[in-house]
Amino acid sequence: MAxxxxxxxxxxxxxxxxxxxxxxxxxxxxxxxxxxxxxxxxGVVDDLPGTPGVAELFGTVAAHCPYCHGHEFAGTRVGILGAGQHIGHTAGLMAPVASALTVFADGGELTADIAAVLETRRVDVVTEPVVRVEPHTLDDGRPGARVVLDGGTTVELGGLMVAPKQRQAAPFAEQLGLELRDSGSVAIDAFGRTSLPGVSAAGDLAHSADFPMAVSSVLAAAAAGQIAAAALGADLLSLGR
Incomplete structure (x- = not known):
């Protein structure tokens, strides 16, 4: 074979x-x-919350993944922005890392089950709307964030966890009519195969039913690409091509 x-x-x-x-x-x-x-x-695009200042701090003292950025915020007060279902999970992951946690509901309402989880973990809950988030330097010299509330009160943080909404970065899944999961990512099997024969997908634009969400990780994306490529190669070989 050439x-x-x-x-x-x-x-x-x-x-x-x-x-x-x-x-x-x-x-x-x-x-x-x-x-x-x-x-x-x-891949996918992260649509950040529209709170002024979040976009400018995202990737430094504002982050979305406790596994990716939690260590940098260790020993500081960490904020969690929003009132969605992600709050309880994020609080659980950050509780062993942060010195204290504050949830900024930003005018939203927490469900009873989330409120109970936060109370159990002794998480402070601030209900006032957030006006903006701005850079701040902690007492130990580390970069941090300052949350400015509607009434003028401020809260100083070592880090702020946010929950972006993800969408496909390119239109090809829609153009090809591929099946999507509720996450908005392309439905794939264990070998990266989509609902359309001949089309595979890998990385965080794709979502296997074996996982509760698409996995946003460089290592996981590389591994998924390798598996999908190997499956495509085997597919072509089976056709004698």
Whole structure:
């Protein structure tokens, strides 16, 4: 079997929904490319809460994942923004790390079960709307955040956990008519195969039924890409191609 060269090109894909019995036609800014199989790995976009200041601090003292950023906030008061169902889970993960926790309901209402969980964990709950979040330097010199409330009161934090809403970063799943899970990510099986034969997906744009959510992790995305690519290779070999 002849070994084919692999070519990496920096182009923008315009659409990928043209298909026939031979495969797919991917239209790019530099022309069209024919493919027998497609692997989508375009990721998702995090739509942050609209609270002023959050976007500017996101990735430093504002974060969405306790596993990714919890250690940086260790030993400080950590805030959790919002009143959604993520509050109890985030509070549980951050409780062993933070010196104290404050939930900013931002004018929203906590459900009775979430309120009970927060009370058990001795989490402070602030109900006033949040006006803005701004940079702040902690007493030990570490960067932090200051939450400014509607009444003018401020709360100083070592970190602020937020819950972005995720959406597909590219239109290809919609163009191809792929099945999505409630998470908004593409439904895949254990081998990365989607609802459309010949199309696979890997990374946090994809969601296996074996997990409660799409996994947003570089290592998990790389592993998913490897598994999906191996499955695609086996698929093509079975066809004698």
């Amino acid at each position: 070994v084919r060269d692999v070519e990496a090109v920096e182009v923008r894909v315009l659409d990928a929904d043209d298909r026939d019995a031979q495969g797919f036609e991917v239209r790019t800014t530099e022309g069209s490319v024919s493919a027998r199989r497609l692997l989508l790995a375009t």
